[in-house]
Amino acid sequence: MAMTSPPTIALPPPMHRPVCGWGLHDGLVVARRNLLATLRNPELLFFSLIQPVIFVLLFAYVFGGAIPVPGASPEAGASAYREYLMPGIFGQTVAFAAASSTVGIAEDMSKGIIDRFRSLPMKSSAVLFGRTLADAVRLILVLAVLAITGLVVGWRIHNGALLATFAFVLLLLFAYTVAWVGVWIGLYMPNTETAQTAGLLWLFPLTFMSNAFVPLEGMPTWLQTFASWNPLSALVLACRELFGNPTGQLPGQTYPWPLENPIAYTLISCAVILAIFIPLAARRYRNSTSH
Amino acid sequence: MTASANSANSAISAKGLVKHYGDVKALDGLDLEVPEGTVVGLLGPNGAGKTTAVRILTTLLRPDSGSATVAGFDVVRQADAVRRVIGLTGQYAAVDEYLTGHENLTMVGRLYHLPAGWVADRAQELLERFNLADAADRPVRTYSGGMRRRVDLAASLVAHPRILFLDEPTTGLDPRSRLDLWAVIGDLVREGTTVLLTTQYLEEADRLANDIVVIDHGRVIAHGTSDVLKDQVGGDRLEIVVRDRSRLNEAAAALSAVSDASPFVDADTGHVSAPVSGGSTVLVEAVRALDSAGVEIDDVVLRRPTLDDVFLALTGHVAEEEPAPAPASRGRGRGRKES
Numbered sequence: 141m142a143m144t145s146p147p148t149i150a151l152p153p154p155m156h157r158p159v160c161g162w163g164l165h166d167g168l169v170v171a172r173r174n175l176l177a178t179l180r181n182p183e184l185l186f187f188s189l190i191q192p193v194i195f196v197l198l199f200a201y202v203f204g205g206a207i208p209v210p211g212a213s214p215e216a217g218a219s220a221y222r223e224y225l226m227p228g229i230f231g232q233t234v235a236f237a238a239a240s241s242t243v244g245i246a247e248d249m250s251k252g253i254i255d256r257f258r259s260l261p262m263k264s265s266a267v268l269f270g271r272t273l274a275d276a277v278r279l280i281l282v283l284a285v286l287a288i289t290g291l292v293v294g295w296r297i298h299n300g301a302l303l304a305t306f307a308f309v310l311l312l313l314f315a316y317t318v319a320w321v322g323v324w325i326g327l328y329m330p331n332t333e334t335a336q337t338a339g340l341l342w343l344f345p346l347t348f349m350s351n352a353f354v355p356l357e358g359m360p361t362w363l364q365t366f367a368s369w370n371p372l373s374a375l376v377l378a379c380r381e382l383f384g385n386p387t388g389q390l391p392g393q394t395y396p397w398p399l400e401n402p403i404a405y406t407l408i409s410c411a412v413i414l415a416i417f418i419p420l421a422a423r424r425y426r427n428s429t430s431h
Numbered sequence: 432m433t434a435s436a437n438s439a440n441s442a443i444s445a446k447g448l449v450k451h452y453g454d455v456k457a458l459d460g461l462d463l464e465v466p467e468g469t470v471v472g473l474l475g476p477n478g479a480g481k482t483t484a485v486r487i488l489t490t491l492l493r494p495d496s497g498s499a500t501v502a503g504f505d506v507v508r509q510a511d512a513v514r515r516v517i518g519l520t521g522q523y524a525a526v527d528e529y530l531t532g533h534e535n536l537t538m539v540g541r542l543y544h545l546p547a548g549w550v551a552d553r554a555q556e557l558l559e560r561f562n563l564a565d566a567a568d569r570p571v572r573t574y575s576g577g578m579r580r581r582v583d584l585a586a587s588l589v590a591h592p593r594i595l596f597l598d599e600p601t602t603g604l605d606p607r608s609r610l611d612l613w614a615v616i617g618d619l620v621r622e623g624t625t626v627l628l629t630t631q632y633l634e635e636a637d638r639l640a641n642d643i644v645v646i647d648h649g650r651v652i653a654h655g656t657s658d659v660l661k662d663q664v665g666g667d668r669l670e671i672v673v674r675d676r677s678r679l680n681e682a683a684a685a686l687s688a689v690s691d692a693s694p695f696v697d698a699d700t701g702h703v704s705a706p707v708s709g710g711s712t713v714l715v716e717a718v719r720a721l722d723s724a725g726v727e728i729d730d731v732v733l734r735r736p737t738l739d740d741v742f743l744a745l746t747g748h749v750a751e752e753e754p755a756p757a758p759a760s761r762g763r764g765r766g767r768k769e770s
């Protein structure tokens with residue numbers, strides 16, 4: 141072709157395509173940007189850590205004795221509830237993290253930096269991967285603070301470090317999964333203010349129509365059915381089993397499949413949700429930015 | 432690479448671009464050719480469609496109809512190839528507020544898939560060149576408007592783009608920063624970069640561009656070198672304010688002796704203006720002519736033709752200023768705070 145290169149071109153040879161592909165490479169670059177932004181905004185980070193701590197204290201001391209845990213001995217009382225509660229708070233916290241993904245992506249989309257990203261030869265979905273990855277990484281810190289608070293109010297890990305680690309891995313996988321739902325919602329938000337409210341709405345039924353805070357036994361039947369198939373219930377139950385905390389399930393009774401196989405159901409739900417929402421969000425991102 | 436056969440040495444070539452936003456026709460069949468190694472200025476008032484044109488050419492927006500190639504690549508079908516060779520500095524700074532200047536530039540370099548070490552050096556080099564070395568490790572949030580523009584321009588230069596798009600690069604800058612930026616753009620052009628620049632200021636287009644394309648309501652209304660356009664506009668403007676309104680015609684007659692075309696009289700304000708050439712000597716001649724005609728004046732100025740004069744000459748009406756575009760429903764950086 142007739143084009144002559146400007147004389148000063150001093151580009152180095154391009155990098156080899158990484159084994160994992162450019163998508164992950166670009167996603168990591170964007171994730172790093174999001175994490176740096178988090179660090180430069182310590183006030184926001186501080187309050188996002190404080191909120192779950194307040195939750196632990198409220199539930200542990202306000203509801204502590206009022207909610208009996210099925211299967212736990214009566215004299216265990218409040219301390220049984222705290223042990224029962226902590227996995228629920230972990231589950232609630234990772235679910236609600238989706239709201240910050242909603243706000244985060246809505247904020248990204250309202251900023252000029254998106255034009256920069258879109259004028260670069262990067263994978264377009266990297267903006268979304270970077271957002272969800274960074275949000276999941278930030279949750280490691282939140283979970284650590286939560287776990288320490290839990291230990292202070294009497295929660296314990298009874299089944300050893302290996303199973304506990306697996307529980308935290310499940311929690312992070314779930315966090316990453318709902319982050320994609322949050323991102324997908326965020327891409328429909330006209331502005332950050334709307335995202336702030338709308339991003340939370342679906343999370344209330346998700347967390348309260350589950351076994352996170354109260355055993356299913358007390359719920360009306362239709363709600364029990366919903367709660368049994370709610371992936372969050374399976375996640376919380378899986379954590380209770382892995383940590384060796386009271387499960388709230390009675391021995392000898394049969395439960396719906398998800399509650400009999402909570403780990404498997406959690407993994408399957410995450411896989412299905414990711415398989416649906418990653419393409420949906422990626423398509424929405426492409427369309428919402430080129431019209 | 433044969434894709435460029437239809438536009439052998441055009442770096443940018445657009446044909447019949449049309450773009451609607453709801454009922455608004457932002458582009459109405461825009462044609463544009465930018466030869467390799469030249470600077471073309473896209474000149475038009477607010478709302479003329481400059482930003483829309485740039486967004487289509489930089490693959491950020493799909494045209495409703497028409498087609499365009501950049502470096503021979505189709506902007507819709509070969510968007511990725513286009514992105515590899517262009518740099519874009521939009522009307523609003525496209526950098527991350529929380530990252531430092533250096534981090535912004537390295538992030539961009541990494542997203543061009545350039546090696547980390549090379550990118551770090553290149554970022555440092557650009558920050559020095561743009562007088563930002565001292566602020567390199569401060570978050571961009573703390574930068575002034577002029578610094579943001581410079582770091583934004585630096586970000587678009589990381590990968591040595593062959594073709595650079597600058598959308599109103601100096602709007603809102605103080606005169607000093609504007610001169611600095613003009614100097615930088617001048618350097619890039621000397622290095623061989625092709626530049627498409629949009630501006631509302633004839634002076635800026637005149638100063639930087641080889642060719643000027645004037646657009647209004649999404650279509651080209653004139654194009655040529657700045658001399659050609661200036662000839663149509665008629666050089667400088669001499670403007671006087673006559674003290675005694677009843678003597679406007681005598682004033683106009685006196686001025687026509689020194690002007691290139693018949694003077695324009697505004698009876699309401701007492702202004703008489705006329706296109707002139709010959710710089711400040713014409714000012715002296717004009718004052719003398721008025722003096723010997725015995726016309727008293729309150730004010731006299733000699734000024735460069737403005738975009739308004741171009742429009743007046745080309746269309747017979749003054750450029751209609753549209754209000755700044757409303758914030759887009761789907762945010763794309765419009766209506767943000769940015770001077």
Ligand SMILES: Nc1ncnc2c1ncn2[C@@H]1O[C@H](COP(=O)(O)OP(=O)(O)O)[C@@H](O)[C@H]1O
Nearest residue numbers: 452455457476477478479480481482483756759
């Ligand atoms: N996102 C948008 N939504 C609706 N109208 C828009 C949008 N962007 C631009 N417009 C309209 O399109 C026209 C051209 O805008 P633009 O290309 O920004 O002009 P310029 O850059 O020359 O000021 C204007 O009338 C503007 O109001």
Ligand SMILES: [Mg+2]
Nearest residue numbers: 481482522599
């Ligand atoms: Mg514009």
